[in-house]
Amino acid sequence: MTEILTTHAGSLPRSPELIAANSARQVGEDGLTPEPTDEFRGVLRQAVADVVAKQREIGISIPNDGEYGHLMTSAVNYGAWWSYIFDRVDGLELTGEDHFSSEPVRSSPGDVRLTVFPDRRDWTIFQRAYQDPTSGITVGAQTTFPAATGPVSYSAAGRELVAQDTANLRAALDASGYATGFLPSLSPGSGSRIVDAHYGTVDAFLDAWVEVMAPEYEAIAAAGLIVQVDDPSIAENWDQINPEPSVEDYVAFTRKRVEAVNRALANVPTEQTRFHLCWGSWHGPHTTDIELRHIVGLLLEIDAKYYSFEAGNVRHEHEWTVWQDVELPEGKVIVPGVVSHATNVVEHPELVAQRIERFARIVGPERVIASTDCGLGGRIHPDIAWAKLESLVAGARIASSRL
Incomplete structure (x- = not known):
């Protein structure tokens, strides 16, 4: 029997204890979180140990720290995967101008530019629904993010925080009997989506973020962990370009972000790298998502061993057929989402098994790891999140027995 991991x-x-501890740390006027106290470090260390132990109990094969080192002060939060980096980068400042308050930006053929968040095409098409609190659409709290007002660089505080993340996860893995786990880290392309008030050109700002993120990737890999590069920008940027660009223009625009990831990963072994692609984790219609077939080639250009992507929600589940037409390079592994953050309905293990088997029959069961579409924390109720992971494991066991 081939075991599906x-x-x-x-x-x-x-x-609740970690959320309370995070909330007690007051963010300063500069938008930064104060240095953690010994008491806070103890709470965080225990929380990571507990969440890794819970993953072991459920049967998750490849765990992480739940992103607990990424500050989240409330049970609902869609942006911690991105905003955590602001405490780790020098050159940022709260200016009052960000992608929620700035004026819309228009693109033209051959000149692709990101517009502001409220000008996203999905948000404007369904404007009434997005503004209706009874619609079921949730995008999380819209906070003010800092802008780059000087040269950006990975800070001394950032090095201490990533060292804390790796130490906490390594100790928790050892205590629960795991050989290794993974830590998510922001991509250069996603980092460069904040407002630039210093560099002046999109390409120069993107290059700067390559230098920002490389030390974090290298620190995670040096601890013997898998680096997961989180990069919704590869797919999600499509919705943030107004009017809709040609696929050719978008691919050219996005290839620079793919190359940025590869440059930032230059000193990280491919075997220790996985890449996460998604179309944005907010609960909305997503009618303007780009199709996977248009960007799967870009995905496979990324120098990673593992490719994580959404495949369980109703907007993208049908795209499993893309892999019938695309040859997965030798030595690569796909990590499709087979349970989704986008619904409170807990997937039946049999459905999970069927989703896994679709991919396994195309690329081989040894080249499939079953996963979630996106992060579950902050997006659905904790009880539902853990039930989904239990269903994920149960479905993988069913698929394993049949494959």
Whole structure:
């Protein structure tokens, strides 16, 4: 029997104790979180140990720290995967101008530019629904993010925080009997989506973020862990370009972000790298998502061993057929989402098994790891999140027995 391994996309529900401890750390006027106290470090260390132990109990094969080192002060949070980096980078400042308050930006053929968040095409098409609190659409709290007002670089505080993340996860893995796990880290392309008030050109700002993120990737890999590069920008940027560009223009625009990931990973062994692609984790219609077939070639250009992507939600589940037409390079592994953050309905294990088997029959069961579409923490109720992971493991066992 071929065992189908299981993992997830990163974020897991924070414990009430950790949320309370995070909330007690008051963010300063500069938008930064103060240095953690010894008491806070103890709470965080225990929370990571507990969440890894819970993953072991459920049967997750490849765990992480639940992204607990990424500050989250409430049970509902869609942006911690991104905003955590602001405490780790020098050159950022709260200016009052960000992608929620700035004026819309228009693109033209051959000149692709990101517009502001409220000008996303899905948000404007369904404007009434997005503004209706009874519609079921949730995008999380819209906070003010810093802008780059000087040269950006990975800070001394960032090096201490990533060292804390790796130490906490390594100790928790050892205590629970795991050989290794993964830590998610922001991509250069996603980092460069904040407002640039210093570099002046999109390409120069993107290049700067390559230098920012490389030290974090290298620190994670040096601890013997898998680096997961979180990069919704590869797919999600499509919705943030107005009017809709040609696929050719978008691919050219996005290839620079793919090359940025590869440059930032230059000193990280491919065997220790996985890449997470998604179309944005907010609960909305997603009618303007780009099709996977248009960007799967870009995905496979990324120098990673493992490719994580959404495949369980109703907007993208049908795209499993893309892999019938695309040859997965030798030595690569796909990590499709087979349970989704986008619904409160807990997937039946039989459905999970069927989703896994579709991929396994195309690329081979040894080249499939079953996962979640996106992070579950902060997006659905904790009880539902853990039930989904239990269903994920149960479905993988069914698929394993049949494959």
